[in-house]
Amino acid sequence: MFTGYQHKKRVHERYKIIGFISSGTYGRVYKAEGKNGRVGEFAIKKFKPDKEGEVQYTGISQSGIREMALCTELSHPHVVHTVEIILEDKSIFIVFEYAEHDLLQIIHHHNSNQRGAIPARTVKSIMHQLLQGLVYLHKSWVLHRDLKPANIMVTSAGKVKIGDLGLARLFYKPLHSLFTGDKVVVTIWYRAPELLLGSRHYTPAIDLWSVGCIFAELLQLRPIFKGEELKADPKSKAVPFQRNQMQKIVEIMGMPIKDRWPLLTSMPEYGHLSSLAAGNPRMRAPQSLEHWYETCLRNNHWPKASSPDSPGPEGLSLLQQLLEYDPQKRITAEKALLHPYFSIHGKPLESCFEESKIKYPVRTVSQDNEIRSSSLPGTKRSGIDDHSMGRPVKRLKQDG
Amino acid sequence: MAASYWDSTQKKFWTFTKPQLQLVRQKLEESDRNIVSLYPLPDRRYLSIYFYHQLSKMARPLGIRQQALATAQVYVRRFYTRVEIRRTNPALLLATALYVACKMEECPQHIRMILGEARHCWADTSFTDVTIIGECEFTLISELDSQLIVHHPYRSLTELQNQFQLTQEENSLAWSIINDHYLTDLPLLHAPHVIAITAMFLAVVLKPTQGGMQGSAAGLTAAMQTLGNARNATGGAHIRVQKLVDWLAESQVDIEAVVECTQELISLYEVWESYSDKACKDQIAKFVKARGMDTRRE
Ligand SMILES: Nc1ncnc2c1ncn2[C@@H]1O[C@H](COP(=O)(O)OP(=O)(O)OP(=O)(O)O)[C@@H](O)[C@H]1O
Numbered sequence: 001m002f003t004g005y006q007h008k009k010r011v012h013e014r015y016k017i018i019g020f021i022s023s024g025t026y027g028r029v030y031k032a033e034g035k036n037g038r039v040g041e042f043a044i045k046k047f048k049p050d051k052e053g054e055v056q057y058t059g060i061s062q063s064g065i066r067e068m069a070l071c072t073e074l075s076h077p078h079v080v081h082t083v084e085i086i087l088e089d090k091s092i093f094i095v096f097e098y099a100e101h102d103l104l105q106i107i108h109h110h111n112s113n114q115r116g117a118i119p120a121r122t123v124k125s126i127m128h129q130l131l132q133g134l135v136y137l138h139k140s141w142v143l144h145r146d147l148k149p150a151n152i153m154v155t156s157a158g159k160v161k162i163g164d165l166g167l168a169r170l171f172y173k174p175l176h177s178l179f180t181g182d183k184v185v186v187t188i189w190y191r192a193p194e195l196l197l198g199s200r201h202y203t204p205a206i207d208l209w210s211v212g213c214i215f216a217e218l219l220q221l222r223p224i225f226k227g228e229e230l231k232a233d234p235k236s237k238a239v240p241f242q243r244n245q246m247q248k249i250v251e252i253m254g255m256p257i258k259d260r261w262p263l264l265t266s267m268p269e270y271g272h273l274s275s276l277a278a279g280n281p282r283m284r285a286p287q288s289l290e291h292w293y294e295t296c297l298r299n300n301h302w303p304k305a306s307s308p309d310s311p312g313p314e315g316l317s318l319l320q321q322l323l324e325y326d327p328q329k330r331i332t333a334e335k336a337l338l339h340p341y342f343s344i345h346g347k348p349l350e351s352c353f354e355e356s357k358i359k360y361p362v363r364t365v366s367q368d369n370e371i372r373s374s375s376l377p378g379t380k381r382s383g384i385d386d387h388s389m390g391r392p393v394k395r396l397k398q399d400g
Numbered sequence: 401m402a403a404s405y406w407d408s409t410q411k412k413f414w415t416f417t418k419p420q421l422q423l424v425r426q427k428l429e430e431s432d433r434n435i436v437s438l439y440p441l442p443d444r445r446y447l448s449i450y451f452y453h454q455l456s457k458m459a460r461p462l463g464i465r466q467q468a469l470a471t472a473q474v475y476v477r478r479f480y481t482r483v484e485i486r487r488t489n490p491a492l493l494l495a496t497a498l499y500v501a502c503k504m505e506e507c508p509q510h511i512r513m514i515l516g517e518a519r520h521c522w523a524d525t526s527f528t529d530v531t532i533i534g535e536c537e538f539t540l541i542s543e544l545d546s547q548l549i550v551h552h553p554y555r556s557l558t559e560l561q562n563q564f565q566l567t568q569e570e571n572s573l574a575w576s577i578i579n580d581h582y583l584t585d586l587p588l589l590h591a592p593h594v595i596a597i598t599a600m601f602l603a604v605v606l607k608p609t610q611g612g613m614q615g616s617a618a619g620l621t622a623a624m625q626t627l628g629n630a631r632n633a634t635g636g637a638h639i640r641v642q643k644l645v646d647w648l649a650e651s652q653v654d655i656e657a658v659v660e661c662t663q664e665l666i667s668l669y670e671v672w673e674s675y676s677d678k679a680c681k682d683q684i685a686k687f688v689k690a691r692g693m694d695t696r697r698e
Pocket of ligand 1: 021022023024025026027028029042043045080096097098099100102150151153163164165166
């Protein structure tokens with residue numbers, strides 16, 4: 001190794017790049033085909049280098065290391081499968097199984113040209129598969145932390161797979177809180193109320209809140225709590241109280257109360273909550289989730305009563321348990337799978353496209369089939385992005 | 401034990417039987433017979449002790465946690481089942497393993513800090529700039545097949561501690577026995593909960609002594625006898641120990657494995673007495689220097 005790093009495999013020997021799919025926060029994703037006996041389609045994610053055009057080894061970011069480790073470790077039918085990781089030319093490539101669709105795209109498709117609601121059976125199948133993937137993650141001590149429609153992949157065979165483990169982390173490390181200066185990058189619309197109120201602890205319950213938001217969005221085709229994000233002060237880096245997001249939640253769900261959420265008053269940002277209500281009539285007369293749900297059923301021409309062709313009253317009950325303010329009372333992924341919503345009219349479909357006539361458009365792939373070494377300007381994933389290094393030096397201590 | 405260990409890459413790819421491990425290493429040495437015979441090395445356990453000292457030296461000023469050190473030690477041990485040690489510069493590998501382990505164990509350190517400590521601790525002129533650690537990181541991760549999640553016995557010990565109401569002393573003795581097991585091949589041979597049970601058992605049977613475990617091989621032999629009793633489920637021991645022995649006998653735990661771990665630890669404590677820092681340092685320096693000269697000649 002002291003003659004330098006020697007790659008064992010090369011991307012171009014194994015895959016033919018067909019085109020460019022997307023540029024996310026952390027990398028560029030390409031569509032590829034197998035080569036030299038390797039069959040099938042793949043999505044290859046190339047991590048962005050630190051600086052544009054970086055051609056040096058400067059150390060892999062912590063989130064990059066986490067993503068590589070988790071992708072290698074995890075394997076489940078409802079989690080996007082990682083085929084291999086290739087380290088080549090100072091770059092990191094993660095090769096995934098290819099997914100033709102994702103939930104964002106599916107929601108978009110129904111939104112355009114007044115196509116109307118996603119079939120109730122499709123929604124149920126999606127939720128059922130999504131929760132199975134989440135049960136697996138949580139059993140493996142992994143918090144996803146960034147569940148949102150864009151990160152939920154759907155294959156052309158109608159299999160739902162949780163993707164993008166870029167923010168995921170293990171939560172059994174009991175030592176210090178999982179918060180430790182983590183840059184909060186999780187999309188705000190899916191962020192759990194305890195995080196908005198400054199909780200320092202990430203628990204599996206935060207993923208279940210996101211699942212609730214996704215469920216609502218599948219039903220209504222719009223994010224249920226579409227708040228405006230306040231940017232952190234670039235100087236102090238302090239995370240501001242996301243007033244508008246909290247407001248959107250309260251407008252539908254009503255104010256959280258201590259009776260239902262005993263630890264509410266000990267939340268760091270609890271003080272901000274009362275000021276929300278002041279002078280805002282909608283806060284004092286919230287819509288209520290029942291009302292939101294009824295309107296949604298009516299708009300989608302879904303029967304109110306229990307029926308295989310409607311999310312029905314069971315859907316509301318599940319949604320209420322997912323969007324429960326108190327994280328300790330919020331339903332777990334395991335319990336959610338046992339909810340009557342998934343059993344009352346027989347087993348949910350194994351493929352979410354079964355019995356549906358809708359043809360979803362395939363992923364757009366642009367003809368940029370060179371894997372560029374430079375990244376687009378903007379976000380970066382630096383060696384030490386999500387922890388501040390200015391922490392006081394602690395003594396070497398025994399902990400586990 | 402978390403369900404995740406059973407389908408982990410640690411269990412699938414990095415746990416060996418003794419003969420398997422021996423074979424892996426034998427193959428590695430055979431493919432490099434020349435340098436292997438040119439540069440004899442001390443007992444692997446001595447090298448491990450030396451590596452641990454060097455890792456601690458780098459870690460201490462940075463306040464790096466014990467668990468990150470443990471993870472780094474496991475990375476190094478796994479790496480050297482894939483790459484012949486004499487082809488490497490152990491100083492660089494140790495610094496890099498520590499750098500990666502800190503990220504995995506959620507206590508990241510800037511690459512520049514690691515470089516600084518490595519330079520300080522090895523007085524090695526090859527630590528010129530961060531890119532050499534950055535490049536070695538690629539080598540390390542690639543050899544480890546990106547399998548960076550390590551399951552440690554510490555977590556199982558925490559569970560056992562509650563179950564058996566270990567005293568403070570017993571717990572910290574068990575803890576230090578776990579720390580010591582990274583100096584042996586045990587992390588490549590047994591599941592973390594087996595190690596934790598062994599550590600707890602030894603701590604309870606031996607009773608904490610001031611000098612720690614080193615030199616208490618005699619006590620350990622007594623412990624072996626108690627374990628023998630567990631196999632035959634006959635009593636005779638102290639009530640507290642008896643309770644443990646009964647639990648062991650009834651549990652699904654593989655007692656043979658616990659015995660094996662105990663033996664491994666006994667022999668570690670025995671050889672430790674004649675450990676010499678300097679011998680390790682000198683013998684490593686020999687092949688590192690020689691290789692350096694080779695490169696210059698090319
Ligand atoms: N397995 C896959 N098959 C097909 N397309 C994929 C796959 N994985 C990711 N993509 C596409 O690439 C996009 C970015 O991927 P991903 O979310 O993993 O990257 P990211 O940089 O972490 O993005 P984000 O900014 O959302 O965190 C996805 O939104 C999706 O459109």
